[in-house]
Amino acid sequence: MRAASPDRRRRAVAITAAIAFATVTLLSLTSPWRLFEARLFDYFSTVMPPPLPADGPVVIAIDEPSFAELGLQWPWPRDVHARLVEALRQAGASAIGLDIIFAEPSNEQADAALADAMGSDVTLAADVTRIETAQADQVIRVEPIPSLIEGGARAGLSSIVLDRDGTLRRLPPYPDGFAATILESIGADAPATPPGALIQTFGPSRTYPTISYYQALDPETFLPPDTLRGRIAIVGLSLQSAPTVEGGGADAYATSWTPRTGRLIAGAELQATILDNLRHGLFIRPAPFAAVIAANLLGAMLAAYAVWGATGWRTIAGSLLAVGVFAVGYFLLLRFGRIHFPPLGPTLAFVGTALAQGAQDYASERKLRKSVTRAFSQYLSPALVEKLARDPSRLKLGGEKRTITILFCDVRGFTTIAESMKDDPEKLTALVNRLLNPLSEAVLEAGGTIDKYIGDAIMAFWNAPLDDPDHAVHAVEAGLAMIRAVEPLNRELAAEAGNGAPIRFAIGVGVNTGECVVGNMGSDRRFDYSALGDAVNLASRLEGRTKDYGTPLLVGDETARHIRDRIDLVEVDRISVKGKAEAVTVWTVASLMGARPIAAVETEAPGIANLKAVP
Template sequence: MFRSGPWWKGLGASASGSPRRNSILAIATAAALLATGLSFLTPWKLVEARAFDYLSTIAPPTRPGDGPVIVAIDEPSLAEIGLQWPWPRDLHAKLIEALRRAGAKAIGVDIIFAEPSSPAADEALAAALGPDVVLAGDETFIETDHAAQHVRVEPLAMLAATGARTGIASIAPDGDGILRRVPGYRDGFAAQLAEIAGRPAAVPANALIQTFGPSRTYPTVSYYQALDPDNFLPENYFRDRIVMVGLSLQNAPTLSEGGADVHATSFTIRTGRLVAGVEIQATIFDNLAGRLFIGRADAATAMLFVVLGASAGAILVWRQTGWRTLAGFVIAAGALLAGSYLLLRFGRIFAPPLAPTLAMGLVAGAQSARDFAAERRMRQGITRAFSQYLSPALVERLARDPSQLRLGGEVRALTILFCDIRGFTTIAEGMKGDPERLTTLINRLLTPLSEVVMAHGGTIDKYIGDCLMAFWNAPLDDPDHATHAVEAALGMMQALDDLNGELRAEAEARGETPIALRIGIGINTGHCVVGNVGSERRFDYSALGDAVNLASRLEGASKELGVPLVVGQATADQVSERIQLRKLREITVKGRAEPVTVYAPTALD
């Protein structure tokens, strides 16, 4: 097998071997580091938080049945009670006493009583309070140019002195305004209520809230109904239940409308509706009491996911890239997303899928771009190398599918054509004083002859002075190579007639004797070695073998036989059903001991 030239060596370098593996490993490492670095940036964290919103609200778990009941300060209550807000505190005292009589286990009032009202009303509320009640407090972080401080707002001292607890009801939304984090207050409103209810729970650090549905997911009754549960509610409705009291309108406001004590949660992205603060406190209660909150993956776990993503990308492009790479990426990205969801739903750990997907995409995209560039260079190289041998259509076909190109040398059945100008020595002698005219004449002849060859799918091997060599069935497969070669030869004869007509007309116009060009063609079919032949610096795509030599001898014999086209026996056997031939005779050619039977197309008779 022939050793290919320098250009061919680069063709397979990007497709396989150690350089490709090293390149992919380097890209995978860089992609993993980049994706990990991005995960520490605030904008990226907000994108991952949005992914949490979607994943945590896909088939969320059912709300615990023993969770809080909400007593809502809502539109019907405002209409039924008929008092202007804020309502007098002795009315809240009546509500607490009614709930206690109805058997409520613990009562949380999500209203801040930080300022005095009428003394009688404050005293009435204080008298109704007790250790089964939690009152809302607030804590605000204020940062100024000179200092930063926490401002804590608590109920009146006279209310706190009754044994009622104070729970911080403050919540901290993320940078995009959506509440996702469990408040870290040890004395939080929901945490205090859980402790009173006999379900104490440690407050997790940096945990995420598992929501259970949109606004009004929790069982809710109007404030006026809770004031008189015997007449408005089923029997024992509040028996052994945790009750939370707060503002909760029946028509939940939208993001654009806003409102008092309403907040965006993970479910807001699906419904567009805000959730009342008291219902958020109920959700936090169930997250703490039932340990339903979702933890964040630690740095090591998140990095492991990123490495898995980068590794998946490397596997996708390990051998090659193409449409399968895209399909594999979609499947692998779906697997990462599904894995993140399953871990969140059943393991209660949120491992963001975006950074691993990004790492995988970076690896697949970068290597695909490298392969595309390499393929483009290869196509350009093929176009440059074969444009002088093949027709533009065949070059384009070869560039689109380089797999049809066999590198190096190979044995193939070819049909070889040799064409030589008859009487060239005499013509050259007559034009020795005008070499430019001679060159122009030869080029005018070889150009149409070459175009005919390429139009019939032939490969031009070389020009040897006034001789043209071409072959069929390499580098592209051509099952009818023998027929196409003979048809090309007939086309060359017609092109010669056309050129002679042009030369005759030109000579007559100048008043000169016209030159009549004649050619001889020999065609033979047989197995040859075809490939790049030459040196490391210069090579040609050529064919070698006994069948080539015989085609050259047949071209030489055409002069002695008195015909312009001679076809060998092997070629005649393949074209006889499509092209009519007549047997000439048996001839003996140089280099062969046995005679050869030759033919000529009857079309030339």
């Protein structure tokens, strides 16, 4: 039975933290991990999102009412789009983005009308398609028909890049993207964006001001004055009823809001969001990989510090607190620092270290409790064993100095009894056990620790391994209980003997108190929890002298000093003991003498001299 040393446990904590850090770092390279981090971004980036910029674009929606009002089948004639461009320009729009790809010629007159409407304030959508084959990957760029570009319009790539789960979270990697080209048309430079920059969304579908296409064709009739003045107009498909993830929709995509709403967002509105991210620098930068690794290490180190001394309910509370702190820190960094620093790694590094070490400590504690229970169940009462098992730290292994009270009990005349039964050793063993059982019960019920059995003798002590302020009283009470326990056994033996000569037991008990060394005594392979010291030797001597004074119990002077206010004592004698230069005073319990200790008395009981009552 051995508790882990502090150094050994600290090494275990350090190893656990290192394993947690390495595991989290390796897992962070996997696709499922990154998907989970993306989901965290979806949730946190949509909690209390920043307000929509006041000067943001207006979406001109090709929607259901427009189809109904115009009565046209898609694709609409391009002269209709020409009319829209002119109407928006006259309404004061600062720039116009047509999120429609005019890649093939159509009606010649309609194409010419649209080309005539083009100008430097118009941006048209282009596209890139990546075709992957076994031989090679081919990138095909789809541009507007030349006549539109020759008319003064610009072309910008409206292609977007979806994450592996089909969700749009990142700014397009193209320097000539659709939104960036619109900004160029108004003289604003799009800032350089770091690789993998994330889009800050402002709300679910239809968050941006949206005007039906047919209304924008005749703004004087359908719109309040100056609705479009100074605003960027982005034209594209945008249904009034946002399509669902299950149903899908043309030019509609999942964004960070989709997990909350279950709805897709129109491409035109996404282009408006990308434009505001670029124009106002609202995009979110991903934290460098090295910083993420450092955060994982920090999480593991903080957990190691938290469990460096011990684990317990505080470990669970600390882990929950760490989860909350990392989550709040991530939200604040995301919202105000515009940095995506995933909290999953440091959180799991902290929780993994704390819980793994907690599990190790729990297993070690259970093992120690079992060891304590196994080691002391034969020597302590069940209640004391349970207390010791619940708190093994109360047992100082390896030896300690303590003031204890020691009891020795031996059977008088046992040699004669053994000699008479030498031909039946099994019966002798059973007889000894019948006596030792009640004697042991008396010790355990009084809260004592049975040190050992020496043939027919018992050694026990109190105030170790658990504290017992009344150890001297409990030891003497145990001795009295042992003396009383002999008589019922003697009656049983007399009844069993019938007309034969019965075996009759008598015992002697010696009790003494003093400072001893208590702990595991023995070798590395076999040891016992025992006590050593001069007080132990004196208790053994007192037990041996009981037969000289005709009393079954003798108590040392130090024990008497502890109990004289609780138990009536009688001074028996001052005796010389082997190993002691001076005589020691010995006492017995007054009730055993049949006298009350209220005055000096003398007795004619055989073998007793100089009896004096306690003053």
